[in-house]
Amino acid sequence: MTGSGALLRQCPLLLPQNREGTAYEGFVTAQGRDFHIRILLPMDFQLKNARIECSWHLKKILRGYQHILKQRLHSCPDLVSFMVELKTILEIALKNTQDLHIPRPPEYYSCLVRDLEILGWNKVAYVDTGLTTIKLKAEDSCGRQHLMTLKLNAKYPTEPPDCLVDFPVQFAISWMPQNSLIDIYNQFLAALESLKEFWNAVDEVDGKTWVLEPENPTRSATTRKIAIGNNVSVTIEVDPLHPSMLPECYFLGADHVVNPLRIKLNNNMHLWDPEISLLQNLKDLLEIDFPSRAVLEKSDFAKDCGICYAYRLNGTTPDQVCDDPRCGQPFHQACLYEWLQSLPSSRQSFNVIFGECPYCNKPLTLKSSVKKL
Ligand SMILES: [Zn+2]
Numbered sequence: 001m002t003g004s005g006a007l008l009r010q011c012p013l014l015l016p017q018n019r020e021g022t023a024y025e026g027f028v029t030a031q032g033r034d035f036h037i038r039i040l041l042p043m044d045f046q047l048k049n050a051r052i053e054c055s056w057h058l059k060k061i062l063r064g065y066q067h068i069l070k071q072r073l074h075s076c077p078d079l080v081s082f083m084v085e086l087k088t089i090l091e092i093a094l095k096n097t098q099d100l101h102i103p104r105p106p107e108y109y110s111c112l113v114r115d116l117e118i119l120g121w122n123k124v125a126y127v128d129t130g131l132t133t134i135k136l137k138a139e140d141s142c143g144r145q146h147l148m149t150l151k152l153n154a155k156y157p158t159e160p161p162d163c164l165v166d167f168p169v170q171f172a173i174s175w176m177p178q179n180s181l182i183d184i185y186n187q188f189l190a191a192l193e194s195l196k197e198f199w200n201a202v203d204e205v206d207g208k209t210w211v212l213e214p215e216n217p218t219r220s221a222t223t224r225k226i227a228i229g230n231n232v233s234v235t236i237e238v239d240p241l242h243p244s245m246l247p248e249c250y251f252l253g254a255d256h257v258v259n260p261l262r263i264k265l266n267n268n269m270h271l272w273d274p275e276i277s278l279l280q281n282l283k284d285l286l287e288i289d290f291p292s293r294a295v296l297e298k299s300d301f302a303k304d305c306g307i308c309y310a311y312r313l314n315g316t317t318p319d320q321v322c323d324d325p326r327c328g329q330p331f332h333q334a335c336l337y338e339w340l341q342s343l344p345s346s347r348q349s350f351n352v353i354f355g356e357c358p359y360c361n362k363p364l365t366l367k368s369s370v371k372k373l
């Protein structure tokens, strides 16, 4: 597994606690200090449902950054990339907590107030009482509202502020000591402009189809699970830098419905036209019309699990279905796993369990949609 090697390189002190790779415990290092941490992943390895247990000390340092951490849990594709983000956020947080105790020279305040005046107070959404955290707002050319949080250290403007944004890509600013907030703001506007096509594409999907996951997509979210029909969906992964290209598509549903869609996607791939919208391209390639928000309710697609009778279970949704065309009952992966494990007639081969559907008794396999770490 290449993934676990990468994790070991990034966080040599974070070790797996079980064979399944769902529990990790150890230390994360930032600024030469080690902090105790435990990470528990759900059965389906979905990071957004991970539980993170920190020591009280680490919790105190990360106070005020929970929102960003949550955002990163939603947008990171795997544990390794999340740990990289966590370390970056921790570095910023540590720097800022140490920095808070350094008295700021009068020039800090005069420079900052002048910078804010040049920028215009109408672009300021929030300033804390100590003048160390500033939130700036901006509207992109398509009318979307965005926020940028700046954390200023005592050496401002010799050192640049840390900028935190809700982007699907890294936002690194270029800074020189003679620069001011308006330079950062202009870089923010330029970045918004460069991401415009991406947000246009996902906004159209969000507005015109039933997006099952994520429930409330952030501006950094690049995946969408779109309902196609009852218990059938496609998850797309849009490249934020190339939003007009064919995204990665993963179908979910019974074989007899999903296989024809896969074939259409393969056969029609050459029809993809970067000049028209992503949603229209998907419709053309799959030769379908996505169920419209105007006509149908979300509950028409979000069918409960046939074992626990709930839709959401620890943050997961039913993502396994019986392949029998007359049954098609959906289940949570965790519920089906437990069910099949308890049956003496089930057998397991590597990551696949063969058993019977609890509803129609037809043969059923628990497909491993599990991402390897
Ligand atoms: Zn269930």
Ligand SMILES: [Zn+2]
Residues within 6 Å of the ligand: 322, 323, 324, 327, 328, 329, 357, 358, 359, 360, 361, 362
């Ligand atoms: Zn069945």
